[in-house]
Amino acid sequence: MSFPSDFVWGAATSSYQIEGAVHEGGRGDSIWDLFCRTPGAIYKGHNGFVACDHYHRYAEDADLLTGLGAQAYRFSIAWPRIQPTGVGPANQAGLDFYDRLVDALLARGIDPYVTLYHWDLPTALHYEGGWANPDIPQQFGEYTTHVAKKLGDRVKNWMTHNEPQCSIYLGCGAGVHAPGWKRPFEELRVMARNVLLSHGYSTLALKAEIPGCKVGMAPVGQTCIPASRSAEDIAAAKHQMLGIRPDSLWEMPLWLDPIVFGEYREDVLRDPVAVPHLSEADLKVIHQPMDFLGLNIYSAPIIKAGEGGKPATLDDSIDDPLTAFRWLVRPESLYWGPKISHERYGLPIYITENGLSNVDWVGLDGKVQDPQRIDFTRRYLTELGRAVDDGVPVEGYFHWSLLDNFEWAEGYKERFGLIHVDFTTGTRTPKQSYHWYREVIASNGESLRADPSTVV
Ligand code: FCB
Numbered sequence: 001m002s003f004p005s006d007f008v009w010g011a012a013t014s015s016y017q018i019e020g021a022v023h024e025g026g027r028g029d030s031i032w033d034l035f036c037r038t039p040g041a042i043y044k045g046h047n048g049f050v051a052c053d054h055y056h057r058y059a060e061d062a063d064l065l066t067g068l069g070a071q072a073y074r075f076s077i078a079w080p081r082i083q084p085t086g087v088g089p090a091n092q093a094g095l096d097f098y099d100r101l102v103d104a105l106l107a108r109g110i111d112p113y114v115t116l117y118h119w120d121l122p123t124a125l126h127y128e129g130g131w132a133n134p135d136i137p138q139q140f141g142e143y144t145t146h147v148a149k150k151l152g153d154r155v156k157n158w159m160t161h162n163e164p165q166c167s168i169y170l171g172c173g174a175g176v177h178a179p180g181w182k183r184p185f186e187e188l189r190v191m192a193r194n195v196l197l198s199h200g201y202s203t204l205a206l207k208a209e210i211p212g213c214k215v216g217m218a219p220v221g222q223t224c225i226p227a228s229r230s231a232e233d234i235a236a237a238k239h240q241m242l243g244i245r246p247d248s249l250w251e252m253p254l255w256l257d258p259i260v261f262g263e264y265r266e267d268v269l270r271d272p273v274a275v276p277h278l279s280e281a282d283l284k285v286i287h288q289p290m291d292f293l294g295l296n297i298y299s300a301p302i303i304k305a306g307e308g309g310k311p312a313t314l315d316d317s318i319d320d321p322l323t324a325f326r327w328l329v330r331p332e333s334l335y336w337g338p339k340i341s342h343e344r345y346g347l348p349i350y351i352t353e354n355g356l357s358n359v360d361w362v363g364l365d366g367k368v369q370d371p372q373r374i375d376f377t378r379r380y381l382t383e384l385g386r387a388v389d390d391g392v393p394v395e396g397y398f399h400w401s402l403l404d405n406f407e408w409a410e411g412y413k414e415r416f417g418l419i420h421v422d423f424t425t426g427t428r429t430p431k432q433s434y435h436w437y438r439e440v441i442a443s444n445g446e447s448l449r450a451d452p453s454t455v456v
Contacts, residue, residue: 001385003445008111008396010072011065011418012353014118014162016048017405019078021055025093028084030120031130031171032408035178046411052403053426055097060428062104064419065402068434069441072111074352074398075101076118076162082146086122087139090146098147102154112155113352113398115218116144116202118162119171119178126179131168131191137285141201145209152210159294159352160202164195165220169249176409185247192249193276196258200285207288214291217259218352221295222250223337225330227304227314237303238340240311242267246274252341260345262287292395293345294352300333323356323376325414331379338387338394348393354380355400357407357414362429368420373433381440381448399437403428 016032036047054061065073079086081094105112117140121130125139144160161167168191170177183191203215226237244251244264253268254275262283264275278286306312321329338349355377360370377399388394404417412423418434421427439447 001382001389001445001449003385003388005444007394007444008072008350009441009444010070010074010110010113010396010398011068011402012074012398012400013054013402013405014076014115015078015081016051016118016120017401017407018052018054018403020048020050020053022049024055025081025097026084026091027078027094028080028086029123030078030080031123031126031178032120034123034126035180038180041180042409043411043413046406046413048406050423051406052421052423054403057426058101059104061402062101062108062110064428064430065105065110066108067430067438068418069438070110071441072113072396072398073105073402074113074115074159076115077147078120079117079143080120080122083122083143084124086125086143090150095146095150099150102151106154111157112151113157113159113350114147114151114155115159115162116140116147117160117167117198119167121179130179131172131194132183132187134194137194137197137201140198141205144202144205148206148209152206152213156210156212157214157216157292158206159216159218160199161195162218162352163220163296164192164255165222165250168192168195173249188249189276192254193278193282196255196276196278196286197282199259200288203288203290204285215288216290216292216294216347216350217255218294218296219252219255220250221297221333221337221341221351222252223297223300223333223340224303224311225300225332225336227302230305232305232309233303236305236309236311237336240301240303240313241340242344243270244268244274246271248274253344256293256345258283258286259288259290260347290347292350293341293347294350295337295341296353296400297333297337297351298354298356299327300330300337302330323372324359325357325410327356329356329376329379331376331383333383334380335383335387338384338392339390342392348395350395351384351397353398353400355416357416360404360415360417360420360431362420362422366429368429368431370431370433373418373431374436377433377437377440378448381445385445385448
């Protein structure tokens with residue numbers, strides 16, 4: 001396991017989960033503010049109104065990134081800070097905040113990786129139909145232009161959407177995320193089309209404003225792990241991972257095939273009516289060159305070849321380790337996810353999110369001991385190293401998350417940070433895993449090899 005010398009090590013966050021200050025600097029309301037005000041929507045009525053107060057503490061957080069030795073930081077821009085109602089001229093105070101943040105990062109030698117949409121849609125746009133509104137793709141393009149004009153001289157790596165599977169399905173289908181809609185799949189596919197178009201307009205805007213910039217996307221890296229190394233199990237896992245099922249938005253090809261290939265390739269269509277309807281004109285906008293693929297990978301099912309080679313999901317064992325969120329610990333997802341995705345799309349890959357929630361608290365000695373996070377990350381990174389050794393061009397890894405933060409509908413219940421946050425006082429305490437990850441970064445992954453328990 002040997003990471004390339006220019007491998008990028010970093011950590012990730014998103015605007016709504018950390019910033020707070022939701023009514024400052026002229027920021028407009030977002031659908032997550034609205035959802036937080038909805039009784040019963042969020043665990044114990046928690047909200048993101050203050051969160052980690054990163055809006056005021058960004059310099060301290062940049063120092064913490066320095067302490068970690070991070071080479072890069074992935075964060076997102078809150079659309080309602082840039083355009084309070086989602087349209088019209090840019091709000092200077094909003095742009096200035098990200099300007100200060102980017103400068104703070106660069107002054108510390110940390111490369112910013114910016115996501116344009118990590119789910120905080122301006123509420124005003126929601127009332128116009130949100131992602132169902134046919135105007136939203138172009139509006140997203142205009143928003144992108146405002147951001148690119150301000151930050152494009154310093155930010156070179158961009159992601160349009162984070163996990164559209166969640167913003168559309170969890171938000172507008174299952175109703176468990178903002179805006180809490182329960183719309184039928186027919187309508188969700190219309191929204192998916194608009195997301196794809198918005199990716200196209202956003203890419204065009206970025207490329208027009210910032211020569212040489214790199215543009216990607218960060219979908220849920222929906223992954224399947226083959227039950228064995230047999231050709232049959234591997235084929236079954238790929239078939240399962242890539243096949244678009246009729247009533248599902250989770251599969252990556254639903255989002256990536258039209259962007260990368262300009263069409264849905266036959267091999268992933270399990271049912272021809274299951275994909276968004278895209279006209280030739282739509283595809284012209286959507287089919288833009290993509291420079292890298294971001295994968296957010298946390299867990300994965302294990303698939304074997306069942307009867308006639310058909311994919312069959314292995315039952316979880318009672319001994320399978322679980323995170324605090326009760327997500328299965330599946331390190332091999334960080335081998336198979338990048339490998340299969342690269343085989344299909346041929347793009348360089350970043351792991352844009354990976355991590356776990358854990359039951360962390362500040363001990364009597366003032367330290368936060370989180371051995372599970374260390375063990376989890378060691379196992380996953382070892383698998384990622386294996387993918388690198390196999391020739392998969394993985395360019396970087398962003399741990400989710402830098403800070404404990406507002407975990408959407410779960411409120412502050414799930415702690416994903418390398419840094420513990422006391423949400424009453426705002427105090428940050430680096431966890432044991434922060435110090436451990438610093439060694440991984442400093443040794444470019446060699447410290448994973450040195451430790452005998454890295455052998456899986
Ligand atoms: C991902 C989200 C991210 C965070 C992690 C735990 O789905 O992109 O914001 O909530 O899960």
